[in-house]
Amino acid sequence: xxxxxxxxxxxxGEKTRDLRHRQVIRTALRSYEVVRxxxxxxxxxxxxxxxxxAETKWEAVNHLDTHLExxxxxxxxxxxxxHWASTGAQACAIIAQILRDQKAHSIIKSKAMTSExxxxxxxxxxxxxxxxxxxLGEFIVQLRHEPxxxxxxxxxxxxxxxxxxxxxxxxxxxxxxSPEELTMVARRVMRQKYLTADVGFTGANFAIAxxxxxxxxxxxxxxxxxxxxxxxxxxxxxIEKILPRFADLALFLPMLATAGAGQPMTCxxxxxSGPRQPGECDGPExxxxxxxxxxxxxxxxxxxxxxxxxxxxxxxxxxxxPIFRNVGGHTYGTTYSGPVGSxxxxxxxxxxxxxxxxxxxxxxxxxxxxxxxxxxxxxxLLQNRRNASVSEPAFFERLAYKLFSIVANEPKFWxxxxxxxxxxxxxxxxxxxxxxxxxxxxxxxxDLPPMPKESFKDWWRNRK
Amino acid sequence: MSEREKILGRIREALKVKAPRPGSHGDPLVQAAAxxxxxxxxxxxxxxxxxxxxxxxxxxxxAADLKAEFQLFAGRxxxxxxxxxxxxxxxxxxxxxxxxxxxDFACQAIGLPVTLTxxxxxxxxxxxxxxxxxxxxxxxxxxxxxxxNSRGAGGRAxxxxxxxxxxxxxxxxxxxxxxxxxxxxxxxxxxxxPSMISFITGPSRTGDIERILVLGAHGPxxxxxxxx
Amino acid sequence: MFRRNRMTITLFIxxxxxxxxxxxxxxMVEILERLGxxxxxxxxxxxxxxxxxxxxxxxxxxxxxxxxxxKLADAEAVVIGSGSCGAMLKNFYPELFANTxxxxxxxxxxxxxxxxxxxxxxxxxxxxxxxxxxxxxxFHDGCHGLRELGIKAAPRALLGKVRGLEFVELMEESCxxxxxxxxxxxxxxxxxxxxxxxxxxxxxxxxxxxSNDSSCLMHIQGLLSRQGSPIKTIHLAEVLNQx
Numbered sequence: 001x002x003x004x005x006x007x008x009x010x011x012x013g014e015k016t017r018d019l020r021h022r023q024v025i026r027t028a029l030r031s032y033e034v035v036r037x038x039x040x041x042x043x044x045x046x047x048x049x050x051x052x053x054a055e056t057k058w059e060a061v062n063h064l065d066t067h068l069e070x071x072x073x074x075x076x077x078x079x080x081x082x083h084w085a086s087t088g089a090q091a092c093a094i095i096a097q098i099l100r101d102q103k104a105h106s107i108i109k110s111k112a113m114t115s116e117x118x119x120x121x122x123x124x125x126x127x128x129x130x131x132x133x134x135x136l137g138e139f140i141v142q143l144r145h146e147p148x149x150x151x152x153x154x155x156x157x158x159x160x161x162x163x164x165x166x167x168x169x170x171x172x173x174x175x176x177x178s179p180e181e182l183t184m185v186a187r188r189v190m191r192q193k194y195l196t197a198d199v200g201f202t203g204a205n206f207a208i209a210x211x212x213x214x215x216x217x218x219x220x221x222x223x224x225x226x227x228x229x230x231x232x233x234x235x236x237x238x239i240e241k242i243l244p245r246f247a248d249l250a251l252f253l254p255m256l257a258t259a260g261a262g263q264p265m266t267c268x269x270x271x272x273s274g275p276r277q278p279g280e281c282d283g284p285e286x287x288x289x290x291x292x293x294x295x296x297x298x299x300x301x302x303x304x305x306x307x308x309x310x311x312x313x314x315x316x317x318x319x320x321x322p323i324f325r326n327v328g329g330h331t332y333g334t335t336y337s338g339p340v341g342s343x344x345x346x347x348x349x350x351x352x353x354x355x356x357x358x359x360x361x362x363x364x365x366x367x368x369x370x371x372x373x374x375x376x377x378x379x380x381l382l383q384n385r386r387n388a389s390v391s392e393p394a395f396f397e398r399l400a401y402k403l404f405s406i407v408a409n410e411p412k413f414w415x416x417x418x419x420x421x422x423x424x425x426x427x428x429x430x431x432x433x434x435x436x437x438x439x440x441x442x443x444x445x446x447d448l449p450p451m452p453k454e455s456f457k458d459w460w461r462n463r464k
Numbered sequence: 465m466s467e468r469e470k471i472l473g474r475i476r477e478a479l480k481v482k483a484p485r486p487g488s489h490g491d492p493l494v495q496a497a498a499x500x501x502x503x504x505x506x507x508x509x510x511x512x513x514x515x516x517x518x519x520x521x522x523x524x525x526x527a528a529d530l531k532a533e534f535q536l537f538a539g540r541x542x543x544x545x546x547x548x549x550x551x552x553x554x555x556x557x558x559x560x561x562x563x564x565x566x567x568d569f570a571c572q573a574i575g576l577p578v579t580l581t582x583x584x585x586x587x588x589x590x591x592x593x594x595x596x597x598x599x600x601x602x603x604x605x606x607x608x609x610x611x612x613n614s615r616g617a618g619g620r621a622x623x624x625x626x627x628x629x630x631x632x633x634x635x636x637x638x639x640x641x642x643x644x645x646x647x648x649x650x651x652x653x654x655x656x657x658p659s660m661i662s663f664i665t666g667p668s669r670t671g672d673i674e675r676i677l678v679l680g681a682h683g684p685x686x687x688x689x690x691x692x
Numbered sequence: 693m694f695r696r697n698r699m700t701i702t703l704f705i706x707x708x709x710x711x712x713x714x715x716x717x718x719x720m721v722e723i724l725e726r727l728g729x730x731x732x733x734x735x736x737x738x739x740x741x742x743x744x745x746x747x748x749x750x751x752x753x754x755x756x757x758x759x760x761x762x763k764l765a766d767a768e769a770v771v772i773g774s775g776s777c778g779a780m781l782k783n784f785y786p787e788l789f790a791n792t793x794x795x796x797x798x799x800x801x802x803x804x805x806x807x808x809x810x811x812x813x814x815x816x817x818x819x820x821x822x823x824x825x826x827x828x829x830x831f832h833d834g835c836h837g838l839r840e841l842g843i844k845a846a847p848r849a850l851l852g853k854v855r856g857l858e859f860v861e862l863m864e865e866s867c868x869x870x871x872x873x874x875x876x877x878x879x880x881x882x883x884x885x886x887x888x889x890x891x892x893x894x895x896x897x898x899x900x901x902x903s904n905d906s907s908c909l910m911h912i913q914g915l916l917s918r919q920g921s922p923i924k925t926i927h928l929a930e931v932l933n934q935x
Contacts (some may be wrong), residue, residue: 009878009880012878012880012881013880016880016881016883016884017880017884022884022888027674028674028675031675032675042510043508043509043510044507044508044509044510044511045507045508046508048504048507048508049505049508049509051486051487051501052501052502052504052505052508053501053502054486054487055485055486055487055501056500056501056502058483058485058486059500059501061483062479062482062483063479064475064479065472065475065476065479068472068475069472078659084466084467084468084470084471085467086467086470086471090467134682135672136670136672136673136681136682137670137672140672153671153672153675154672155672155673156672156675158673159674160673160674163673179673179674179676179678180678182673183670183672183673183678183680183681184680186681187680187681187682190682191591194682195587195588195591211654211655211657213657219668219669219670219671219681220668220669220670220681220682220683221624221668221681221682221683221684222681222682222683224620224623224624224662224682224683225621225624225625225682225683227620227660228619228620228621228624228625228660229587229621229625239471239475244500245500245502246646246649246650246654247500247502247505247643247646247647247650248500248502249642249646250502250505250509250641250642250643250645250646251502251505251508251509251642253642253663254509254510254607254642261671263665264510264526264529264606264607264608264665265607265609265663265665266665267664267665267666267667267668267669267683268624268662268663268664268665268668268683269662269663269665270660270661270662270663271657271660271661271662272659272660273657273658273659273660273661274659275659276614276659277614277615277658277659279615280614280615280619280620280658280659281562281581281582281583281584281585281618281619282581282584282585282614282619282620282621283614283619283620283659283660291471293471293474297471297474297475297478300474300475300478300479301474301477301478301481303481303482303483303484304483306483307483307486322866322867322869322885322888323881323885325888326881326884326885326888327881359747359874359877359878360874360877360878360881361871361874362835362867362869362870362871362872362874362875362882362885363746363835363836363871363874364835364839364866364867364871365835365836365838365839365840366835366839366866366867368839369839374486374487382746382748384748385746385747385748386748386750387748388748389747389748389749389750390748393749397747397749398749398752401743401744401747401749401752401753402752404739404743404744404752404756405741405744405752405755405756407738408707408738408739408741408756409738409755409756409759411735411736411738414707414738418710418711421711441875441876441877441879442875442876442879442914444879445879445883445915445918446883446886446911446914446915446917446918447913447914447917447918448914449712449713449910449913449914451711451712452712452714454714455710455711455714456705456709456710456711456714456717456718457705457710457733457735458714459714459717459718460717460721460733460735461735
């Protein structure tokens with residue numbers, strides 16, 4: 001068993017027993033579900049909108065080369081410096097070099113899962129730079145030295161009391177546990193950091209090929225400030241974030257807001273097409289856009305699962321996933337958790353190490369139903385299972401299925417198996433749930449149904 | 465070979481195998497429609513009334529849901545009076561703004577010292593202002609939000625740094641829905657877009673602590689939209 | 693009753709209904725016969741092949757599913773009292789057998805396969821079976837039936853006509869946590885999901901949890917029994933067969 005799967009099982013065991021965790025997540029998502037349903041209902045047709053969004057992303061991803069070239073040409077024409085990074089390490093090195101060239105010390109950062117993916121903060125801190133996360137949730141988890149719990153709601157696992165204690169300990173300022181007052185503490189701390197930071201760092205939600213723009217979606221205004229005040233701006237962009245046309249945003253922005261947070265629109269949706277232009281009074285003098293592959297092209301090469309690159313990181317699949325809700329975001333041990341994380345992580349980090357995430361699913365399909373761009377998520381989990389067993393079959397599991405297929409194909413064996421099951425029932429009861437019980441994975445927490453003496457097939461034969 | 469060529473090369477190699485279109489149930493022969501998929505977005509997004517009155521009513525409703533203030537005025541005298549009383553109620557002492565027909569009128573009406581952004585400004589001074597007053601590109605009935613840009617609304621910071629953002633707009637800036645807003649921006653600016661275009665839908669907010677709504681996370685705690 | 697359009701219905705009995713919940717299968721036979729149809733049940737079919745399929749062992753799944761297809765080749769209608777096995781035949785057989793000699797047969801069988809409640813309502817046009825079940829009940833939608841097959845209205849339409857039955861919806865539409873081998877590979881997650889489901893059922897105050905999938909009910913009942921809960925589980929067909 002790989003260390004990743006044993007760690008997953010250990011953490012899953014702890015979290016699923018933690019009833020307080022279950023309650024915190026359930027309460028947090030309950031309010032989300034109510035507003036999401038209300039906003040979806042306001043659409044004249046959410047289903048047609050999903051189909052159009054899926055087709056638009058299909059068009060973007062399946063012509064990725066031409067769209068990327070168009071995007072880059074437009075960006076460069078207005079003075080933006082574009083960098084290409086095949087790996088996370090390359091992207092970190094490019095960004096560190098920009099910081100050194102600028103003689104920068106402090107970096108203010110708005111939320112970017114792509115930067116979590118390449119462990120950018122760690123890389124920059126190793127080089128002596130100070131990085132401050134400005135999104136409130138990210139700021140909170142940064143103070144706790146832990147990764148975001150959820151791709152959209154980074155600190156949803158924490159209660160106000162825990163955040164008060166954290167602020168008291170780390171900032172020496174936590175007047176009460178009211179979310180309002182705690183938010184204002186973060187606001188005060190962050191204000192001066194914006195005014196003095198040398199470099200502003202952002203992620204991106206969409207990149208528009210037609211007009212050469214990066215679109216950033218946020219509620220707090222921290223990305224707006226990050227892109228306004230520091231002299232240098234750096235944006236890290238996964239190559240799959242492309243949309244073909246400016247007008248596509250008219251559909252994607254409200255869909256992202258609705259699926260992700262149950263909002264009609266996120267508070268700030270901002271399109272950047274260059275650094276400060278002639279005649280403009282502020283904005284960065286230089287803007288660097290770093291395009292990141294980091295094995296996205298491997299996922300692209302899998303035509304069956306290519307639609308996983310349609311993902312707009314709204315988090316809707318996490319929110320509805322009964323696995324995510326019970327094991328929590330940190331248990332996955334991945335940057336992208338929940339169903340989409342289970343689908344793409346094997347492509348980004350290796351199938352054999354991460355196939356357990358595809359097995360840790362009841363294939364209920366709630367994710368696929370929730371996805372605003374119609375990624376066939378739960379079927380991709382099934383395909384990952386198939387690919388894993390083809391490339392490296394588990395000896396005993398395959399043997400068990402071979403035996404099972406012999407029994408299933410021969411009515412005499414199947415009858416015998418039922419008879420044996422019925423006969424050994426009292427024995428099984430005697431050892432129920434103990435180490436001797438062959439069904440203990442089940443019987444530790446659940447009773448087995450009593451096996452009737454007469455099976456359906458017996459009844460059928462007798463009545464004829 | 466540069467990283468650019470390597471990445472583009474991997475993409476082209478990968479795309480040699482066609483992926484099934486969404487909803488084609490795996491049949492690679494299903495063709496795309498001739499027009500862009502989002503061409504009919506208007507038919508699927510939340511519906512908007514046809515008349516200007518309905519659209520203003522919808523804008524007002526949506527703005528109220530977002531906890532933004534919205535007022536519609538019959539004339540400049542009303543607007544002036546509203547600005548004066550807003551300034552008094554909020555106890556402003558200093559404001560920031562930019563040159564513009566509507567903003568000039570607003571600043572004059574308020575009569576306080578103004579930090580103007582047009583020819584560059586001191587960020588610390590703007591941070592101490594009680595309100596940022598800007599014009600806008602559009603009001604969107606469908607969302608209750610406004611659109612500002614770095615060229616016509618005093619730069620990138622003015623609409624987010626001060627704790628209160630006041631937008632002065634004209635009636636004819638109202639558009640019905642998001643597709644109309646994007647079409648208007650495209651026809652007005654393409655290909656020479658301002659370096660920043662921002663759709664602002666309500667005052668700054670966060671739900672990062674127990675998913676409870678708090679206004680003014682980093683940007684303005686208050687958003688007031690005054691329309692002539 | 694409905695002697696016109698008399699059909700010969702091939703009943704597919706999933707392995708767990710055969711071995712553990714024969715009452716569900718018997719009820720389906722009795723209901724379909726009362727409606728005037730004749731029922732056949734291929735005795736040599738034990739399983740649809742879903743366990744190896746869901747675990748990624750598609751070759752082993754084909755060694756089970758291949759003979760199943762041959763045995764169903766001439767069926768007029770295949771009816772299954774489980775959304776899960778129904779989805780296997782209807783949605784996954786065509787995928788499993790794509791680019792094999794049995795591809796066309798898989799599509800043909802898929803087109804003739806019905807989940808039991810959907811068959812009654814959509815194919816036979818029947819909702820009132822004259823059943824009586826004087827209890828407060830709630831309904832669990834098995835995920836495969838709900839999302840793979842899109843069946844939600846049919847069981848509710850059928851239950852709506854049962855005399856004396858008081859119906860309460862569950863607050864949360866979520867998976868019971870069974871998921872086949874998932875329940876044994878990740879028992880802690882599976883159990884937690886089931887606990888959420890049982891708690892939601894308890895909130896309704898129902899005496900019975902009904903479902904069109906016995907495999908989900910096996911999981912839910914397993915937890916309820918262990919918890920000592922008085923709530924009972926029962927297959928939809930058994931409820932509809934109570935006269």
